[in-house]
Amino acid sequence: MAVVNSTFFSDIEQGQLGQHYDLTTIMDAIPWNSDGLISAIAQDIHSKDVLMLAWINRDALLETLNTGQICYWSRSRQRLWRKGESSGHRQKLIEARLDCDGDSILFLVEQAGPACHTNRPNCFYLRLNKQHATILTQPII
Amino acid sequence: MAVVNSTFFSDIEQGQLGQHYDLTTIMDAIPWNSDGLISAIAQDIHSKDVLMLAWINRDALLETLNTGQICYWSRSRQRLWRKGESSGHRQKLIEARLDCDGDSILFLVEQAGPACHTNRPNCFYLRLNKQHATILTQPII
Numbered sequence: 001m002a003v004v005n006s007t008f009f010s011d012i013e014q015g016q017l018g019q020h021y022d023l024t025t026i027m028d029a030i031p032w033n034s035d036g037l038i039s040a041i042a043q044d045i046h047s048k049d050v051l052m053l054a055w056i057n058r059d060a061l062l063e064t065l066n067t068g069q070i071c072y073w074s075r076s077r078q079r080l081w082r083k084g085e086s087s088g089h090r091q092k093l094i095e096a097r098l099d100c101d102g103d104s105i106l107f108l109v110e111q112a113g114p115a116c117h118t119n120r121p122n123c124f125y126l127r128l129n130k131q132h133a134t135i136l137t138q139p140i141i
Numbered sequence: 142m143a144v145v146n147s148t149f150f151s152d153i154e155q156g157q158l159g160q161h162y163d164l165t166t167i168m169d170a171i172p173w174n175s176d177g178l179i180s181a182i183a184q185d186i187h188s189k190d191v192l193m194l195a196w197i198n199r200d201a202l203l204e205t206l207n208t209g210q211i212c213y214w215s216r217s218r219q220r221l222w223r224k225g226e227s228s229g230h231r232q233k234l235i236e237a238r239l240d241c242d243g244d245s246i247l248f249l250v251e252q253a254g255p256a257c258h259t260n261r262p263n264c265f266y267l268r269l270n271k272q273h274a275t276i277l278t279q280p281i282i
Contacts, residue, residue, distance in 0.1 A: 012267075012276070013259045020275040026267070039180055039194055048189035053180060053245040065271045097265035098274065100257050104194040106265045116241050118154045124238035124247045126153075126167070130206045133239065134161040135153070 009102045023065070027058060030102045037073055038103045042115065044122075045094045045108045051115035052123040054081070056105065061096075068093045070107055089113040114140050150243045164206070168199060171243045178214055179244045183256065185263075186235045186249045192256035193264040195222070197246065209234045211248055230254040255281050 008029035012021070030038060040056040043049070054072040056064070060080055063071040070091035074081035084090030091109040098105050116123040119139035126133045149170035153162070173179060181197040184190070195213040197205070201221055204212040211232035215222035225231030232250040239246050257264040260280035267274045 015276045017276055017279050020273040023269065023272055023274060026269065026274040041182055041191060041194065043191055050182060050184055050191060050247050053182065053194075053240065061269075065269060096269040097277065098267040098269055099194065099264040100259050100261070100266060101264075102267075104264070105269070106191050118241050120241070123240040123242075123245075125241060126239040126243075128164065128167065128202075128206060128237040128239055128246070131164055132161040133164060133167040135156045135158055136238065138158050 009100060013100070026098065026102070027061075030058075030098075032058065033103075035075070037075075038105060040072060040105045040107060042070065042091055042107045042109050042111070044111050044115075046110070049122050050124060051091075051109070051111055051121075054083075061105070064093055064107070065096060070109060084112060087113070087117075089115065091115070150241060154241065167239070167243070168202075171199075171239075173199065174244075176216070178216075179246060181213060181246050181248060183211065183232055183248045183250050183252070185252050185256075187251070190263050191265060192232075192250070192252055192262075195224075202246070205234055205248070206237060211250060225253060228254070228258075230256065232256070 036057045037055040039053060041053050042051040044051055055075055057073045060071045060073045070083045070093055072081040090112045093107060095108040096105060114121050119141045120137045121140060125137045127136050177198045178196040181195050183192040185192055196216055198214045201212045201214045211224045211234055213222040231253045234248055234250060236249040237246060255262050260282045261278045262281060266278045268277050
């Protein structure tokens, strides 16, 4: 949904199944925001639960694809964030999928332990309705 | 992961299962970004596939919770985007879940037709590996 820096993503919409493009071409076409980031969603490959949303820059994405371990960019710490580097709650990359306008990526992962810093299985633990927010889950460790 | 405008979200981490808070309190605590937005993920309630990532502001979130139909904020058009208003590919809200730092929301939805503007079932149709991006799916209509 960002203002894209090329027509690359609209040009490939009609591409054939299985058609492929060099990773460098994609990396150059991604509409990184003013901080050099796109959003990244982690989904559990087994339960299919959405685990968390974080941010990733070019270096973090390349590291993730090359090592098979998820590496984000920490906006609060302004550095690469190798998920689980302190907690041990690592995410093993199973598959990475970029979206239609290139500004969001979905990681299918094998999650070790809780994904959330609150030690809940995932970060989405507050159910909202028109009146309330309700706590849905508790820390598992 | 944004710089939060209160300690609300860290204060409630230890809240009990089922504990609830007024929606207004939550709305005021959400760390809306400089454009007044947080990210919103739509997940199919049946297949559990992640459908898309978009953005939502306070008005769009309130409308979504009150009508039960997903309404985003379109950054390109700078207006409320009632998903499916032109295509008919609407998203019915089943459950909304805010994350641990309040800057991302997960919508579990019933999706009518394809979720993606390319007429694919979901937006994440480019698989990335360390060398290539490959087209995974084709338009279904």
